[in-house]
Amino acid sequence: MRLTPDVLMQGYATGIFPMAEHRDDPEIFWVDPQRRGVMPLDGFHASRSLRRAMRNTSFEISINRDFEGVVEGCADRIDTWINEEIRNLYIELHHIGKAHSLEVWEGETLVGGVYGVVLGAVFFGESMFSRRTNASKIALACLVDRLGEGGFKLFDTQFLTEHLASLGGLEVSRATYHRALAVAQDLPASFTAPPLRSPQEVVQRMTQRS
Template identity: 40%
Template sequence: MSGAAPAKLVFLQPGAAPNAFPDIDHACSEPNGLLAAGGDLSEARLLYAYRHGIFPWYSEGEPILWWSPEPRCVLRPGEYHVARRLRRWLASSTFKVRFNTVFDQIVAGCAEQRFGQDGTWITAEMMAAYRQLHLSGWAHSVEIWSGSAVVGGMYGLAIGKVFFGESMFSRETNASKLAMFALCRQLQARSFALLDCQVVSPHLLSLGAISMPRSEFRSILMNACASASPLTDLPRVAVAPKSLI
């Protein structure tokens, strides 16, 4: 990590300016990436945070915590790894992919408590904030359907040419992998630079993600997020998985 942990964690007042964050080089080394606490989840603050490599992540009962980990987990849209078994499954799957038709359902699915987890970090406050970002055209959902039922998906923000992934879930085998692959196809077609996956994990690395130094990630954001009009042309009609391969 390039920056030393600050002597005292910066606390943001709710009415502070959206750009009141400390420089991300001052994020803590332990816990990795903790940068600030407090503030609010206003649209202006969230958009500023994401453009500068910062995201909120906290549990019920905690203050809002803001993070910028070192390194950053990212995926270049054209480098999603489709394993042979997944490719065979895609060719025969009856699932359908849609975008932005049931955003609230996807966020709620991501918020469901999972085996081995104690609670969820997607609080009611977070849901309301990202719903507003969705209504403003910044936040998007990828939805995997089996008939009339949603069986998986993911959501995140598109700012300029970077998609900031927030969370995903799966109620059926391969549903979340399909969501991520379908999103990568859409991002690749629109010349997106990165899909931000936030924190490195073996699962994400197996799908083609890489560990990127935070300094490099910040440099990419400075250019890729400069054009920050909302993404408006994701397909709402059903897409068959086999059409993606």
Template identity: 45%
Template sequence: MRQRPFVLSTDPHAPFPPADSAMRDPDGLLAIGGDLSQPRLLNAYRHGIFPWFSAGQPPLWWSPDPRMVFRTDSVRLSSRFRRELKRSTWRIRADTCFEKVITACAQSPRPRQDGTWITSGMRQAYIDLHRQGHAHSVEVFDGDHLVGGIYGVAIGRMFFGESMFSHRSGGSKVALAALAARLCEWSWPLIDAQVENDHLHSLGGCLMPRQTFLEQIGRLVDQPSPEGAWTHRFGVLAAASLSQASVP
């Protein structure tokens, strides 16, 4: 394990150090510097690395061990929440308002966190990825009102989740469950959730050793999948239909 983070070259195509050489304290810090260009971001995700830093800091790149993931057939919604969903009129779509989703994620307060890690530069970098068909949002609507959502990066058949939000209670849960349901239908087995917390555990998230994670995504990112916006492929999903999913 490294004693200090690797300093990245200014060349956006330069390779990262191996993810398993990340520091133990703080857990997973691998590299510092570089930029948020599309080549660097896509290269990072392909190798199990993601950026996470605050305003005023240089880019920090992470690959924690273990890794929080969701298996797409095992997102857990409580029995009470499923009963509520049976009466829901919410609808879920994809890639119809990516910029609104990432802005809502940036503005959502987080427990024990001042400010946001989704800086203006970070926001623009993922909007650019979205315009190139690499970043996607899943959006929950009550009529015309956006009430929840999630966004992340897709490479091959692997989805790397970045952030989610709720404007109404349960909005982010519905977004995650809908995303998992569609990905499971498409034979995408995993959603990366990066760093563990109690909320993700309550929704069925589990810890995976970093080496196992790297081996699995190494295969998934090279599998073919249609490129471009997900709007038509995802279609419109009724939130009420998620109440029928089996409980793992």
């Protein structure tokens, strides 16, 4: 079956996501991990050093300003699962409002970002990248703040890496994930409705909640 945006969204709705072995491999396979990575929207852990970096940074944040640039940044590594077909599919999803990006800028230079797919109140985080110290951590902090205010209930990170675990990410069983997915995908949420906040505003909100 040829992958289309509709087929891709049907896959997400059932708890699976696509990958390729590497950039030049034309074959795409579906993945449904036994242990699923999630980021609790009320459990993001910003260390003291990260909070200090967010207060003092000159980075600026945007959403959906350069979706293709974020995907290219995520694919710009030796070992990547983003082949040309996957890249093009996510760009198509972005054009129909089903995929979004959050960018980190240093002046006019894109230095970090994260992108993912939206279905109801679920955000499926696909990948993130960083070309400056703390850029991906700041992107993730700003993303979690946006998802929480936008009404999202489930932030799927697919796998749990050491990087995500250090920021509060957890692993849950496949069954637990599928139950949460079934509920959250039918709830309303908006990625674009919340106001755009600077890293300084996001860390201030963190401090007020803690």
